[in-house]
Each structure stands twice: as structure tokens, then as C-alpha cells.
Amino acid sequence: MHSNAARTIGKERMREWIGRLMERAEVLAPTSARAGDIILRRISSPLEVQWGGDIPLLPPKQAVLPQTDPLVSIGRGPGGFVVEPVYDETPRVLFGLRSCDVKGIEFLTRVHEYDLADAAYLRRAAAVTSVSVACVAPCAFGFCICCDAGPFLADSFDVQLTDLGDRFLAEVGSEKGGRLLEPSADLFRTGRADEVALRHELEEAAKRAFGPETCHFASAMRRVSVGRVSAELWDEIADTCLECGACNFVCPTCYCFSVKDQARDGRWVRCRTWDSCQFRAFTLEASGHNPREAHRERVKRRFFHKVSAQYFRRDGAVGCVGCGRCVKVCLGTSDMPAVVAAIRKGEWHG
Amino acid sequence: MDNLFLPRVARIAAVRDETPDTKTFDLVLRQGGEPRDFTFSPGQFMELSVFGVGEAPFCFASSPTRTECIQTTVRRTGVLTDAMHTLAAGDEVGVRGPCGNGFDVAAATAKDLLFIGGGIGLPPLRGLIWNVLDERDRFGKVTILYGARTPTDLVYKDELEEWARRGDVEIHVTVDRGETGWTGNVGMVPVLFDRTELKPATTLAYVCGPPIMIKFVVQELLMRGFSPDSVISTLERMMQCGVGKCNHCCIGHRYVCRDGPVFTYRQIREMTE
Numbered sequence: 001m002h003s004n005a006a007r008t009i010g011k012e013r014m015r016e017w018i019g020r021l022m023e024r025a026e027v028l029a030p031t032s033a034r035a036g037d038i039i040l041r042r043i044s045s046p047l048e049v050q051w052g053g054d055i056p057l058l059p060p061k062q063a064v065l066p067q068t069d070p071l072v073s074i075g076r077g078p079g080g081f082v083v084e085p086v087y088d089e090t091p092r093v094l095f096g097l098r099s100c101d102v103k104g105i106e107f108l109t110r111v112h113e114y115d116l117a118d119a120a121y122l123r124r125a126a127a128v129t130s131v132s133v134a135c136v137a138p139c140a141f142g143f144c145i146c147c148d149a150g151p152f153l154a155d156s157f158d159v160q161l162t163d164l165g166d167r168f169l170a171e172v173g174s175e176k177g178g179r180l181l182e183p184s185a186d187l188f189r190t191g192r193a194d195e196v197a198l199r200h201e202l203e204e205a206a207k208r209a210f211g212p213e214t215c216h217f218a219s220a221m222r223r224v225s226v227g228r229v230s231a232e233l234w235d236e237i238a239d240t241c242l243e244c245g246a247c248n249f250v251c252p253t254c255y256c257f258s259v260k261d262q263a264r265d266g267r268w269v270r271c272r273t274w275d276s277c278q279f280r281a282f283t284l285e286a287s288g289h290n291p292r293e294a295h296r297e298r299v300k301r302r303f304f305h306k307v308s309a310q311y312f313r314r315d316g317a318v319g320c321v322g323c324g325r326c327v328k329v330c331l332g333t334s335d336m337p338a339v340v341a342a343i344r345k346g347e348w349h350g
Numbered sequence: 351m352d353n354l355f356l357p358r359v360a361r362i363a364a365v366r367d368e369t370p371d372t373k374t375f376d377l378v379l380r381q382g383g384e385p386r387d388f389t390f391s392p393g394q395f396m397e398l399s400v401f402g403v404g405e406a407p408f409c410f411a412s413s414p415t416r417t418e419c420i421q422t423t424v425r426r427t428g429v430l431t432d433a434m435h436t437l438a439a440g441d442e443v444g445v446r447g448p449c450g451n452g453f454d455v456a457a458a459t460a461k462d463l464l465f466i467g468g469g470i471g472l473p474p475l476r477g478l479i480w481n482v483l484d485e486r487d488r489f490g491k492v493t494i495l496y497g498a499r500t501p502t503d504l505v506y507k508d509e510l511e512e513w514a515r516r517g518d519v520e521i522h523v524t525v526d527r528g529e530t531g532w533t534g535n536v537g538m539v540p541v542l543f544d545r546t547e548l549k550p551a552t553t554l555a556y557v558c559g560p561p562i563m564i565k566f567v568v569q570e571l572l573m574r575g576f577s578p579d580s581v582i583s584t585l586e587r588m589m590q591c592g593v594g595k596c597n598h599c600c601i602g603h604r605y606v607c608r609d610g611p612v613f614t615y616r617q618i619r620e621m622t623e
Contacts, residue, residue, distance in 0.1 A: 071355040074401045074444075080361075080380065081401055081442050085353035115608060116593050119353050227622055256597040259355070259590045261402050268402045270355065275596070282598060283588045286406075286428040289561070291587065291601075297623055301600070310603035 006191035006199070007170045013187045014168070018046035018095060020184050025091035025129075028063055030056050040094070049096060055139050055323060059252035060094050060101050064108055064125045067249075068271050071120050071259070075267035086269065087120060089127045093180065097132040099150035099157075100142065100321040104252025105130065106156045107317060111255060114314065129176045131159045133168075136202050138210050141324025143337060146215040149321035151206040162199045169199050215336065217307055217318050220343040225309035229343050234296035236348040237339055240332035241299055245276030247335065248302075250325040256282070277301050303339055354593045357399055357444030358388075363419055364439050368505040371426045372470065373435060374411065376419040377445060390414055391452030392477035393584060393612045397592045398422060399444035400433040407449065407589045407607070411473035413480035420445070423473040423505060449592040450611050453478050453556070453582065461554050462490040466567050468539055468559025469498050472505055474584050475558050479513075486518055491553075493546050494521040497539035497563070501525050501532045520546060539563055540570045550575035557583045568615055578616035585611050585618070 009017060021027050026042050029049045033039045040056040040063075043049060070086040094105075105125070112121040135144070135151035144150030153160055158177030161168040169191055172178050181188065223229050248254040257272040275282060278299070283292045292298050305311055306319040326335040342348045360377040368374055379388055390396075390410055399405035406428075412421035424434050437443065455478070463482060465475045482489050494513060498504045504523065513519045522542040524535035535541065539559070555576055557567050564583060571581050587599035587606045599606040601621045613621075 071353070072357070081359050081444075083357055083359060083401075083444065085356045112595070114594075116354055116595075118593075118595055120355065255595075257590065258596065258598075259405060261399075261404055263402065270399075270405075272355075272591075272596070275590075275598075277597065285586070285588050286431070291623065300623070304602065305597070305600070308603065314603065 006196050007172075007181070007188040008164070008167045008191050008195055009170055009188045010167045014049075015046040017184050017187050018043075018049060020187075021093050021095065021180070022046070024183075025093045027093045027095050028060070029095040033057075040097075043095075051096070055098055055100075055142070055325070057325075058250060059104050059323065059325065060097055060130075061104060061108060061252055061255070063092055063094055063128055064105055065121060065255055065257075065274075067274050068262075069120065069257075069273070070269045070271050072270040073267060074261065074270060085120070088124045090124075092128045094128060094130045097130050098139075098144075098323070099132055099135060099153045099160075100144045100147070100323040101252055102130050102132045102153060102157050103144075103147070103149035103317075103321040104323070107253045107315065107319065107321065108255055110315060110317075129158045129180050131161060131177075131180070132157050133161045133163065134199075134203070134206075136163060136206050138206070139324065141327040142322055143210070143215045143324060144322035145207060145210045146217060147318060147320050147322040149323075151210075152203040162202060164195060164198055164202075167195075169195055215320075215322065215340050216344050217320075217340060220303075220340040221307050221309055221312065221318070223343050223346075224304055224307050229300070230346075231296060233342060233346065233348060234300045237334050237342060238295040238299045241278065241295070241334040242331050243278050243280070243295070243298075244331065245278050246329040246331075247326040248276040248278060249274055250329050251319075252321050252323055252325075253306075253319045277305070299334065299339075303343070306336070307340065354591070354595070355446070357397070357405070357446040359442050360420075360445045362437055362439050362441050362443065365437070368423060368507075369425075369503050372423060372505055374421055374423045374505075375434070375437075375443075376421055377443065378419050379445065380442070388420070388448075390420075390448035391455065392481050393453035393474060394448040394450045395474075395592070395611060396420075396422070396445050396447035397449060397589075398434075399446070400430060400437070401442075401444060403433040404430050405444065405446070405590075406430045407592055409474035409584070410448070410477045413477050413484060415481050415484035423470070423476075425470050447592065449607055451609065453612050455481060458482070458554055459488050460490060462549055462552050463492050464548070464553050464555040465492075465494045465496075466539060466555060466557045466559070467494070467496045468563035468567075469503060470505065471557075471559030471563070472496055475556055476506060476509075478556065483513075483516075483519070491549075492519045494519060495524075495539055495542040495546070496521070497524045497526070497542070497559075499526045501529050501534075522546065538566065540566050543570055543574065548574055548576075550577070550580065553580065555581045557581060572615075578619060579614050581615035582612060583615065583618065585613060 032050045112118040157173040160171045258275040261268045284290045359380045364376040366374045408422045411423045589599045590596040594608040
């Protein structure tokens with residue numbers, strides 16, 4: 001078993017630690033990109049890690065569920081077609097994740113374990129270890145506190161860092177996390193009681209910093225689950241949606257996909273690719289019939305999958321980690337907090 | 351842990367034209383040379399792929415009691431089915447499955463069985479019909495009501511005659527519009543109800559066909575005293591994975607690919623988008 005004892009690492013030693021992690025795994029971390037965006041990508045030097053700043057534009061789901069995810073290789077052999085499974089078990093460290101994004105990966109893993117286990121997803125995810133940094137203040141659009149997904153995590157993490165000024169407190173939350181720290185034990189020392197106490201003070205302060213305007217999932221869940229949201233309200237919500245699918249693609253918990261054969265080097269690779277329940281073609285049948293022809297049906301579908309009690313019972317959580325990305329990217333106003341508020345009030349003030 | 355997306359390679363052993371736009375394919379799984387290690391229930395489906403073109407769900411049109419091949423009947427309606435229709439004996443396709451729940455054959459034991467098919471809705475019933483006929487003693491009276499737009503659109507024409515010749519099956523066929531030489535019934539499927547004696551209390555009704563036909567048939571059955579639990583149908587939705595992951599086929603929190611495609615009318619009635 002891993003030891004839960006907190007450790008500390010001086011900030012001057014972080015480059016050394018990240019460098020060592022890079023020797024054993026692909027390390028993905030927040031980096032600064034053009035136009036001031038922060039994006040999570042594979043780094044080639046510890047210097048590329050962007051500390052602080054905005055939440056990365058895209059969640060880390062690309063590391064467990066790539067936008068184009070090869071599943072099966074299809075080629076021709078002397079005896080006919082040859083089909084082989086494709087797996088990606090590259091060791092990866094996701095460094096500097098936000099708490100909400102750790103919860104997002106946990107959610108994705110749970111849905112891919114549910115019922116029929118999805119080996120392609122699970123093998124890739126098993127090789128991923130996260131090092132998250134607890135948030136000491138709310139971010140611009142975040143409401144993780146309503147989703148049990150931050151600002152600090154009590155569980156679900158591999159390694160959780162807390163910024164204590166000139167050093168980080170490191171907590172190990174899983175065996176994978178323990179294995180990650182083990183070879184670099186010399187860079188850490190055992191955390192002192194006052195350091196652990198400071199971490200808890202920071203957590204309490206971070207929680208208090210969230211305003212009273214939170215996301216009221218409970219009442220929205222009650223109404224969505226029993227179909228007590230009027231068609232008129234869904235229409236009004238749909239009127240603010242451009243059907244671009246951005247909310248799906250930036251969502252840490254969205255995982256709907258389509259399967260396509262892509263030609264590559266004289267063979268085909270059958271891939272799953274991200275899809276969006278907001279696209280009309282998502283449910284369009286070959287006959288031309290579409291059970292979700294009306295835009296309101298597609299918007300309703302998104303929020304039923306996200307917040308209904310039926311899915312909550314299945315997945316053990318709402319399909320939202322409060323990262324706020326949909327708030328940021330939505331060109332209209334049909335983001336999670338706005339829709340939850342509208343459902344709760346029974347009217348739209350978008 | 352198996353790869354959910356890995357198809358088996360199957361060889362097309364034979365192709366038969368059913369109608370101008372519908373063909374039946376006999377498939378033999380290449381591994382092992384015969385499909386004996388591949389078990390399925392009537393009402394389940396497979397994800398069938400034309401390599402390089404894509405994959406889509408198709409019902410098993412054959413019975414698991416017939417192990418020489420698995421069969422599926424495909425109407426041309428899109429890119430994949432167009433590609434299917436260019437294939438011939440000897441060509442290879444991918445088969446993944448079986449997927450879905452299937453008909454509960456054990457629950458049908460000793461019951462009278464009423465099969466009602468419309469157009470391309472007969473193939474999923476055919477698997478169950480042959481299963482029942484191959485184990486004929488286990489079941490009560492077997493009645494088949496089948497309708498299509500025109501006589502040309504009737505599938506399994508030889509088998510319709512074969513079933514009519516058997517003494518242990520009652521079968522009535524109708525078409526919406528007759529053609530030259532057609533001497534049979536004309537009218538929608540519900541016109542056939544008056545041709546047969548129904549015993550709602552001891553009968554299970556299996557209904558497959560276009561949505562409009564299902565609607566009228568189910569109304570008729572309920573009016574004639576069938577319980578919503580005794581009316582059984584299969585649902586179709588746009589599907590990608592067939593294994594409960596891609597979320598294309600959801601109706602509420604139900605997955606047509608995992609919870610279905612076979613549902614009782616009571617279950618269907620309670621589903622909401």
C-alpha cells in the first residue's frame with residue numbers, strides 16, 4: 001500500500017523532479033500558447049511548464065480519449081483481411097492538472113468500466129498518472145465546489161500538490177501516485193504538522209472564496225429526471241445554442257463518439273472520434289427519420305445525460321466537474337450554470 | 351478483457367436477391383471455418399462492417415438452430431448498405447457481436463405465438479420463427495401475418511410458401527397495392543387480424559416493421575385484449591458502437607443496443623426521450 005504521509009518538495013527542486021518524470025514517461029503539462037492561451041501538451045523541457053494562469057483551454061481527456069482514437073487496424077494478408085486490436089499503453093504523467101480535471105478523468109474511467117469494460121480506453125488510462133495542483137482560489141468560471149470536484153480533492157487523485165509558498169506539499173492518493181514519487185524520494189522530505197495545517201487552512205480559505213452564486217444541481221436534477229421542464233423552456237434554451245458542439249468538446253466528462261475507418265499507409269484504422277449530441281446528424285437514421293429532429297430535443301438530451309437522477313444513479317456523479325469551460329466557450333448562453341439556473345427557476349433569463 | 355471493437359472476419363458464402371433493393375447474405379466466420387463458437391439469440395444483432403467503408407447494426411435473420419451459416423438481410427439505404435450490395439460470394443466482411451438482449455425464447459415456451467411483420471421487419475422475426483419451427487413441439491399455435499407495399503417487396507418469398515405448406519403454421523400475407531398476377535390479400539397488415547382467431551391471454555405477439563405499421567398493429571392488439579406485456583417489438587436507432595458506449599441510441603437512460611433492441615410494449619410506452 002502507498003503511504004498517505006504528506007511530503008514536501010522545495011520549488012527549486014521541481015525542475016529536477018519533472019526532468020526525472022520525463023525520463024520514464026511522456027509528461028503533459030499546462031504550457032503557454034499563442035494569444036495567451038494555456039494548453040495542456042507534451043513538454044520537452046521542465047521549463048515549459050506554465051505555473052498558475054488560466055485553466056487549460058481543453059481538458060486532459062485527450063490523454064485518455066483522444067479526439068481520434070485508433071481501435072482496430074485492418075489490413076490485407078495472403079489469406080484475406082487481417083484485423084488486429086490497437087492499444088496505446090504509453091506511460092504518461094499529467095502534470096499540473098486542476099482538481100476538476102482529475103475528477104473528469106475519474107468520471108470517464110467509470111463510464112468505460114461500466115457494463116462492458118472498454119479495453120482500449122482502460123488500458124490507455126491505466127498508464128496515466130496525474131499530479132494535480134490544488135486550487136487555492138476559485139478560477140474565473142469554475143464552480144467545482146458544487147460538483148465535489150475541487151478546489152481541493154479528498155480522494156480520486158494520484159498525487160496532489162498544494163502551493164505553500166517556497167515549496168509544495170505533496171499528498172499521495174493512489175498506488176500509482178506512490179510509484180511515481182518512489183524513485184524521487186530523495187527530492188522530498190516528510191511533511192511537518194504545521195505544513196499540513198497550512199494546507200487545510202488554504203483549503204478552507206479557497207472554499208470560502210466561492211460566492212453564494214453556485215450551481216444548484218439538486219433542483220435541476222429533480223425536474224429533469226421526471227420530465228418537469230416545459231418544451232417552451234427547452235425551446236428558449238435551444239434558441240441561445242448555435243449547435244457548434246464546443247461545450248461537448250471542451251467538457252471533461254463528455255465522451256460520445258462515432259466510429260470511422262480511416263485510410264493510412266495502405267490499410268485502414270478503425271477510429272473512434274469525438275461526436276456531439278448537439279449535432280442534428282447524431283441521431284439521424286439511414287431512412288431519414290430523426291428522433292431528435294427538434295433542436296430542443298438535443299439540448300434536453302445533453303442536460304438529461306448530465307444531470308438526471310437516472311444517470312446519476314448509474315455514474316455516481318453528475319456529468320459535470322464545474323470546470324467552467326462551457327461558460328467560457330459558449331457563444332450563446334446555454335452553458336451548465338445558466339441552464340441549471342433556468343431549470344430551477346422554471347424560466348429563462350439568458 | 352476483450353476489445354469491444356474488434357470484428358471477426360466472415361466470408362460471404364452466398365448472396366440472394368430478395369427484392370430489387372434487398373439482399374440476404376450467408377456469412378461464415380473465418381476463424382475455425384464455421385460459426386459454431388458464435389452463439390446468439392434471435393432478436394440480437396451484429397455490427398457488420400465493410401472494411402474501409404464502415405460499420406452498422408444488422409439483425410440476425412437466421413436462427414441459432416441453423417449452424418451452417420449466419421444470415422442477414424440488408425436493404426439498400428445508405429453508404430454502407432450500398433457497399434454491401436456490391437459484394438459477392440467469396441468477399442469478406444467484419445462481424446462484431448452478438449449485441450443486444452434478444453427475444454426471450456424460454457419465456458415463449460408453451461405459448462401461442464403471433465408474428466406480425468411489415469416489409470423489411472420480417473428478417474428479425476425470421477430468426478425467431480425458424481428457432482420456433484426447429485423446436486416446434488415446445489410451442490403452441492404459430493401464426494404469421496406479413497405485409498409489404500407490393501408483391502415485389504415481399505422478402506423470403508420461397509419461405510412464405512414453405513411456411514404456408516406446413517400444416518403447423520397459419521400464415522396470411524397482404525400487400526398495400528397488388529400487381530398483375532397477385533391473387534392474395536390487399537390492404538395494410540391490420541386487415542389480416544380478422545382472418546385468424548386470436549387468444550390474447552395465452553399468446554405472445556412479436557411485431558416488427560415500419561413505425562407507422564407498428565403503431566396501428568399495437569393499437570389493434572391492445573383493442574383485442576392483448577396485455578402490453580405480451581406485445582413485443584424491436585427498436586432501431588442510429589448506432590455506432592453497439593456496446594453501450596457511444597450514446598447514439600439512447601432513449602432517456604435506456605440504451606437500445608444494451609437494454610434492447612427487444613422491448614415489450616409496456617417498456618416502450620414508458621420510455622421518454
